[in-house]
Amino acid sequence: MLSKAENDLLTQTNSGTGAGEYFRRYWIPALMASEVPTPDCPPVRIRLLGEDLIAFRDTNGRVGLMDEFCPHRRASLFWGRNEECGLRCVYHGWKFDVTGVCVDMPNEPPEYGFDNKVRISAYPTREYGGLIWTHMGPPDKTPELPKMEWARVPDSHRYVSKRLQECNYLQALEGGVDSSHSNFLHASVDAFRVTDSYVAKIRTSSNLRAKYHLLDKAPRFTVKKTDYGLVIAVRRNAEENTYYWRMTQFLLPSYTIIPYQKGNSIHGHCWVPRDDETCWIWTYTWNPDGPLSQEDLDAIANETFVHAKVEPGTLRPIRNKSNNYGIDRELQRTTTMTGIHGFASQDQAIQESMGTIVDRTTERLGTSDTAIIATRRLLLQEIHALQQGKEPPAANSGDSYWVRSCSLVLNREVEFDEGAREMMIAGV
Amino acid sequence: MRRNPGHIVSVADFSDETLRAMVAALEVSTEFEHLIYRESELDAVWSIAGFALKDEPDVVRREMIARLKETALLAHDLVADSRPREAADALKTLL
Numbered sequence: 001m002l003s004k005a006e007n008d009l010l011t012q013t014n015s016g017t018g019a020g021e022y023f024r025r026y027w028i029p030a031l032m033a034s035e036v037p038t039p040d041c042p043p044v045r046i047r048l049l050g051e052d053l054i055a056f057r058d059t060n061g062r063v064g065l066m067d068e069f070c071p072h073r074r075a076s077l078f079w080g081r082n083e084e085c086g087l088r089c090v091y092h093g094w095k096f097d098v099t100g101v102c103v104d105m106p107n108e109p110p111e112y113g114f115d116n117k118v119r120i121s122a123y124p125t126r127e128y129g130g131l132i133w134t135h136m137g138p139p140d141k142t143p144e145l146p147k148m149e150w151a152r153v154p155d156s157h158r159y160v161s162k163r164l165q166e167c168n169y170l171q172a173l174e175g176g177v178d179s180s181h182s183n184f185l186h187a188s189v190d191a192f193r194v195t196d197s198y199v200a201k202i203r204t205s206s207n208l209r210a211k212y213h214l215l216d217k218a219p220r221f222t223v224k225k226t227d228y229g230l231v232i233a234v235r236r237n238a239e240e241n242t243y244y245w246r247m248t249q250f251l252l253p254s255y256t257i258i259p260y261q262k263g264n265s266i267h268g269h270c271w272v273p274r275d276d277e278t279c280w281i282w283t284y285t286w287n288p289d290g291p292l293s294q295e296d297l298d299a300i301a302n303e304t305f306v307h308a309k310v311e312p313g314t315l316r317p318i319r320n321k322s323n324n325y326g327i328d329r330e331l332q333r334t335t336t337m338t339g340i341h342g343f344a345s346q347d348q349a350i351q352e353s354m355g356t357i358v359d360r361t362t363e364r365l366g367t368s369d370t371a372i373i374a375t376r377r378l379l380l381q382e383i384h385a386l387q388q389g390k391e392p393p394a395a396n397s398g399d400s401y402w403v404r405s406c407s408l409v410l411n412r413e414v415e416f417d418e419g420a421r422e423m424m425i426a427g428v
Numbered sequence: 429m430r431r432n433p434g435h436i437v438s439v440a441d442f443s444d445e446t447l448r449a450m451v452a453a454l455e456v457s458t459e460f461e462h463l464i465y466r467e468s469e470l471d472a473v474w475s476i477a478g479f480a481l482k483d484e485p486d487v488v489r490r491e492m493i494a495r496l497k498e499t500a501l502l503a504h505d506l507v508a509d510s511r512p513r514e515a516a517d518a519l520k521t522l523l
Contacts, residue, residue: 001471001474001504003505006508220436221436222434222461223461223464224461225460225461364471364474364475364478364479365468365471365472365475366439366468366471366472366475367436367437367438367439367465367468367469367471367472369468369471370436370464370465370468373464373467373468373471374461374464377460377463377464377467377508378460
């Protein structure tokens with residue numbers, strides 16, 4: 001459990017708050033590059049860390065991210081005209097370039113030179129991995145971009161989706177590091193009940209997860225602190241002399257990489273606070289060795305795994321709170337534990353059901369919640385350190401993010417970090 | 429009893445045996461990882477005590493469980509503050 005003060009420190013993300021300042025020390029994903037696809041295209045509203053912003057791509061292809069509201073009369077620049085290297089407020093004609101400088105103020109006498117003195121709050125952007133990233137912290141503390149493999153592979157090897165989730169980022173992130181929920185929330189009824197037919201099916205399966213999760217329902221958890229965050233290792237008995245290991249990566253401030261089996265594509269998430277009560281979920285799937293397979297593309301199209309379809313414009317998932325996430329009670333009775341289609345919607349339904357911000361003073365944790373406890377403690381330590389003037393080392397160590405997750409079977413005498421070392425280094 | 433601080437104590441109850449194992453682990457914990465395991469054990473014993481308290485009809489036992497729960501919370505917060513030895517001392521008062 002956490003104290004109320006700790007819970008507030010982790011979940012409040014506006015400027016000046018603990019987690020809010022911490023996130024502002026990193027480059028964070030702001031929007032898809034495809035949301036501002038071409039020079040002088042329409043501007044896009046975006047809310048990040050409690051701030052209402054406007055993004056636009058100027059005539060030269062540069063992306064600006066600035067306060068949504070014109071400093072003159074606070075009109076929204078969403079109605080603005082994106083023209084000749086700047087966004088012009090259509091109320092009185094003030095125009096701003098991507099750095100936030102007012103470059104034209106036609107309603108004021110030119111001799112006042114007022115336009116040279118006016119700026120709008122603007123944040124730097126970078127285009128990387130098909131996304132527009134921004135740094136919303138102090139300009140003299142510009143971090144390094146994280147060297148993540150999914151952002152570095154060719155476009156054809158990667159698929160990234162973005163969706164809105166209507167709860168605080170932390171409970172969503174905690175779902176990402178909590179591997180013990182997958183045996184229940186994402187399971188079929190047959191797998192949960194361990195029916196004979198299911199056992200027969202998975203005995204010969206090449207899917208290690210399906211096979212060994214069944215054989216050992218009481219896994220052992222290990223966490224290891226790293227330069228970039230945590231490795232969360234879960235060990236299950238496999239054969240007589242072997243263990244099945246699954247290593248999840250948690251990368252500061254809020255990324256995960258889901259354990260993957262060699263030969264398959266790799267998946268992960270990033271949770272970015274939109275404000276204290278909503279967050280953006282970025283989900284990435286990539287294959288370091290080649291274009292995504294038809295199987296991957298089908299899973300994306302059919303929403304069977306980590307991606308979910310969204311409403312254009314709002315980016316709210318089609319299955320959402322207002323339609324009970326499309327729950328099918330007959331499917332739940334006969335086939336899947338939730339009756340909700342797709343892992344992404346299953347996670348969303350459960351995490352949103354916990355309330356917009358979970359009251360962690362009343363929860364009941366156990367030893368299977370080790371990864372959640374570790375993630376919170378690490379974030380709290382980092383936030384406390386920042387409050388005492390110590391900048392987060394990971395924000396300036398982009399190279400340390402060059403890692404993968406993994407899952408594999410190792411002899412019982414081999415330590416996981418030794419046995420998995422090579423597999424956990426990224427390749428691209 | 430010397431324990432490996434890298435192993436999580438199996439917490440199925442709040443018996444003296446369980447508490448002794450937790451104390452022994454707290455006394456040798458030094459690293460971030462160890463403190464995480466200790467916190468998870470204390471979370472578990474606090475949770476179990478909370479459930480037991482709800483169903484306990486005997487007044488004397490209720491008081492004992494309430495004290496244990498309170499002490500587990502104190503020890504939990506000491507571990508969160510990187511003070512495992514003091515947390516061990518707190519738990520010892522229950523034995």
